[in-house]
Amino acid sequence: MTVINTETVLDVRHLKTSFYDDSGTEVRAVDDLSYSVHRGECVAIIGESGSGKTVEALSVLRLIPFPPGYVKSGEVIYRGKDMLQMKDEELKSLRGSSISMIFQEPGTALNPVMTIGDQIAEPLIYHKGMSRKDAYSRVAELLESVEIPNAKERIKQYPHQFSGGMQQRAMIAMAMSCEPDILIADEPTTALDVTVQAQVLEQLEALRKKTDAALIIITHNLGIVARYADSVKIMYGGRIVEEGNPIDIFEHPHHPYTLGLVRAVPRLDLPRSHGLHPIKGEPVDMSKLPQDCCPFEKRCAYATVECGSVRPTLTEIASGHFCACFHEDMTEAERAALPKAAPKDVAFTRPEPHIGELSAVELPLGEDLSAIMHERIARQDPIPETINDNILKVEQLKMWFPVTKGLFNRRVGWVKAVDDVSFSIQKGKTLGIVGESGSGKSTVGHCLIGEYDITAGNVMYNGQSITKMKGGKLRRLRKEIQMVTQDPFSSLDPRMTIKDAILEGVHVHGMSGKDGKSDETLVREMMELVGLNPVFSTRFPHEFSGGQRQRISIARALALEPAFIVCDEVVSALDVSIQAQIIGLLMDLQKELGLTYVFIGHDLSVIRHISDSVIVMYLGKVMEMTASENLYKDPLHPYTKALISAVPIPNPTVDRQRERILLTGEMPSPINTPKGCNFCTRCRDATDLCREEEPVLKDVFNGHYVACHYVKEMETQWVNI
């Protein structure tokens, strides 16, 4: 941790920002927030969606759109002056020069019709009064400082010619151009791949250290916070519920919400058996949040009467460690002994019934439901003995898409999205496929459900090749293999009720009325199975939250009684507390229904947590394939190692002691894959052999497959260190 200068650069006092909806209802997005930032300090503000963290950041620079937003009261003191009272002209001179900001989606935060150079030069011209020519040469320097190659050429390009990582680095260059005192970064790396995230954050740190700028980083990613922050604020319901240094927050969390967050995130460094503890319920609906209570009360396992009627204030519980909870001084054991029991220490707890608004939608799993499951299991066809227990076998799968050009769509090349991938999955197990965007992981998933005509290879389901299936057989396969996709907002038809969505596939496959069950019974059972209250079956998707929609998607898939589900980034769009709920639900359903999963994702810790074995993909090829326990303990491929080291571990003590491998550059285009090993352009150990000859995927030890020429040699070498 850095030594913090005591000079305060920004002092936020009692900030309140509200939004007014069409009916005039006030939503207190930020409700009485105070904190200060010292020179050169990295302050992290953590919160889930709807916690008010972004609104808070925008309020500081008065960027809240009015109407409907409105900074009601408070002070934001910068250099002795209250920014909220400043004249527009004065404020404008601070924005971008003394206090600058980086936004979440670099793709939309840059103007698509202006060149990168013009956009970075703007603050230099406005604030520093530079001439266009001087500004441009400064822009080139700035782009070089964030390691954008051919900066002089790149200046003239437009944002869409930059990759996501480069766009965000250009954003950083822009924000740092006038050497601000304070940099506000709102989810700066959420849209980026882990390896790129690590690069971008390192560059941001380096630039910031050089100019001694303070950084306010707003994120939901606990790992990033553990890695970089000097001071952490946890926000919930528009208020800070706990603040302190990272050690306090991650190792001695006092607020039940902080505790919940820390426990809800899968961690790479802990064994898989270490369970996730989801926070029950949904993040608080700010429009319905009463003033006189703890915002976390409805989700809190330790809540007492007091919590529902009095608002706890932020009090200092140890030097520099503040917490807003009536029960913070209790020990873990004392808390557990409170009337309401704490979540049981098992791998998964189904959401418990809760009081009030939140309980209405989600249901607990009742005792009678296990009967439904047993009945289903009994009904399932026994697997023929002859085909051992591999439910799915993929042999040398290739999925190439043609690249065409010209008037007659001449084929000029191939995008080798999936190139020679083989694996098999045992019944009832989970195979994780992890990779960065463009690795081909989702394409594999789509091949498995028979969506594409594969270029070469074979996909065998229960001993039969799905590539040759036609007619009735193919229809049966479509029922057997289901897919749940990433975006719960676009994967459900907004004009179909939940009931219709669940029943659509059932009707298509003529399964309606099977076993004498009415459609109503089926919908009720399915909704109960995924923990939703069947009363809401006639509602439309927009009335549900992201996590609930994902449950609906799962119910829709389960209604067809599949044996196999492809889960494509199913938890990527969800908040951590909800993510843990859905992971738990999936694992639980697997145990009870004997489902087999292919779980596709980019989050290594989630994938490792849920999977029995893991495939690491890079540019359409398998780099490493092993049991998921081995993945963190004993990664062999240099890419896997880099990937693991790029994932920050939400524990400052552990994370700040790890060796970090920073990958340079970005994944090459899948049209022009490099000669030799696909990873050779970014591998720090690459040799001429790697650049010439492609390594084969070989079984190194007991089913641990690696595609690297130097695995053995590197192993001994690294053991020596």
Next chain:
Amino acid sequence: MGKYIAKRLLLLIPALIAVLIIVFALMRMTPGSAVDALVYKLTSAGIPADRASAEAMLGMDKPAVEQFFIWFGDLLRGDMGNSFFQSESVWNIIKTRMPVTLELGIMTLLISLCISIPCGLYCAARQDSVSDYSIRVVGVVMMSVPVFWIATLVLIYPALWWQYAPPTHYISFIESPAENLRMFLPPAILGALMQAGMELRMVRTVVLETMRQDYIRTAWAKGVGERTILFKHSLRNAMIPVVTGIGGALSMMIGGSVILENMFNIPGMGAQVVNSLDNRDYPVVQGCVLIFALFIMIVNLVVDIAYKWIDPRVELK
């Protein structure tokens, strides 16, 4: 770019052929043929005529398919044929009428843009203010008042009050700019007002839409002023849908200016087509529709190229 334009121009050919077939067939499917019209004209002029001789005079005694190929073959040689009833070639008619319509159309477009873009931007910048509401109300009035009614007022009242009437004889701009404008400005302004009413509402909406985008927030966060944000960051992005609208409006103006052309006695294409349709003057209608189609297709091509110029993300393939 050159390759792209060449490709697009090549693709015009099949589209134009389709237009030719459709217009040729449609003309002949309209009840009351040119033959009847000719017989009527001749007999009323005291010349005895029967259908057979009239058919022969018009070249319509041959089967329709053969007629089509004769017409098509002539077209390929650059001959659009002669009018049935005006003793002039179709090309000559188009040659004199097209510039008139184009002048009116382009004037209308320019005037409407000069009104709609500044007003739309102003409304967007002062969203929900009194002036925003007033301008929008005026806009709705402008687009909803029937143009023939307003045109009647514009023709009648100046004549009543000041004994003023716009010229009734067409004089080209080169001959006498003042006289020409005296004739063209009133209908152009009227057409433009109607157009501007629609356009300004569209400009306002798209500018407001772009003002909500993340990159505008980035610009605010950089400390850029409102004027620059509006003109530099927002307007160019907003132009993308506006250009589409302008393309459509221009195409419509060329074909739909009949009312104004008739009322202000402007000898344009619209008036000509209506007149020829009444007479069943097949070659003139066919020729004019061909030119309309070509014009609309070229406007579309120009709009697509304009996209590329405005939005660097657009790839012309």
